[in-house]
Amino acid sequence: EAEVAQSPRYKITEKSQAVAFWCDPISGHATLYWYRQILGQGPELLVQFQDESVVDDSQLPKDRFSAERLKGVDSTLKIQPAELGDSAMYLCASRVTSLGDNEQFFGPGTRLTVL
Amino acid sequence: QKEVEQNSGPLSVPEGAIASLNCTYSDRGSQSFFWYRQYSGKSPELIMFIYSNGDKEDGRFTAQLNKASQYVSLLIRDSQPSDSATYLCAVNGIDTGGFKTIFGAGTRLFVKA
Numbered sequence: 001e002a003e004v005a006q007s008p009r010y011k012i013t014e015k016s017q018a019v020a021f022w023c024d025p026i027s028g029h030a031t032l033y034w035y036r037q038i039l040g041q042g043p044e045l046l047v048q049f050q051d052e053s054v055v056d057d058s059q060l061p062k063d064r065f066s067a068e069r070l071k072g073v074d075s076t077l078k079i080q081p082a083e084l085g086d087s088a089m090y091l092c093a094s095r096v097t098s099l100g101d102n103e104q105f106f107g108p109g110t111r112l113t114v115l
Numbered sequence: 116q117k118e119v120e121q122n123s124g125p126l127s128v129p130e131g132a133i134a135s136l137n138c139t140y141s142d143r144g145s146q147s148f149f150w151y152r153q154y155s156g157k158s159p160e161l162i163m164f165i166y167s168n169g170d171k172e173d174g175r176f177t178a179q180l181n182k183a184s185q186y187v188s189l190l191i192r193d194s195q196p197s198d199s200a201t202y203l204c205a206v207n208g209i210d211t212g213g214f215k216t217i218f219g220a221g222t223r224l225f226v227k228a
Contacts, residue, residue, distance in 0.1 A: 042219050043218045048215075056215065104161075107158060108157070
């Protein structure tokens with residue numbers, strides 16, 4: 001069964017360091033999302049890609065976060081420098097397209113702890 | 116600001132009972148509605164989706180949608196301890212760039228054996 005892959009599954013870093021997360025969506029899924037989920041809250045959208053283009057990054061803290069999906073397939077989310085408040089689960093999700101109603105499939109997530 | 120509201124719980128029900136989870140949303144233009152289950156430390160997994168007013172049943176789960184009241188609910192019949200999880204309500208609506216999904220904060224359900 002096709003799945004969204006993410007790595008690493010867990011990351012511990014010190015504040016001011018750089019971290020990067022990787023996501024490989026389900027093959028053929030044009031839309032890719034990065035969410036941040038703080039404990040006890042729902043997922044919050046950070047960035048949405050349609051193929052290689054960013055269509056929504058309004059909630060992405062652009063002073064420290066960046067995201068890319070160069071070939072419209074896999075994607076990387078980077079944080080530099082990391083801050084204590086960035087500790088959260090980072091979820092990647094994909095769907096066939098954002099232009100119609102269809103299910104989002106989530107990856108297993110990356111649990112980030114910033115010390 | 117488009118919002119999705121859920122009671123954080125925890126909602127505690129005995130095994131075999133019906134669990135009722137509720138969600139309200141602010142955007143009247145919302146078009147589709149999803150319920151996800153999330154076990155502690157895991158990623159969300161889709162349980163059901165509903166587009167039209169009324170009820171939709173799938174096994175022990177029933178989703179109910181009332182667009183006039185901007186209300187969607189999930190009923191879990193014959194609740195099992197394995198149903199203990201956080202249930203996230205998600206709402207899709209048209210926004211710049213296509214459909215945008217907004218998640219509620221989730222309701223924690225605890226089913227007592």
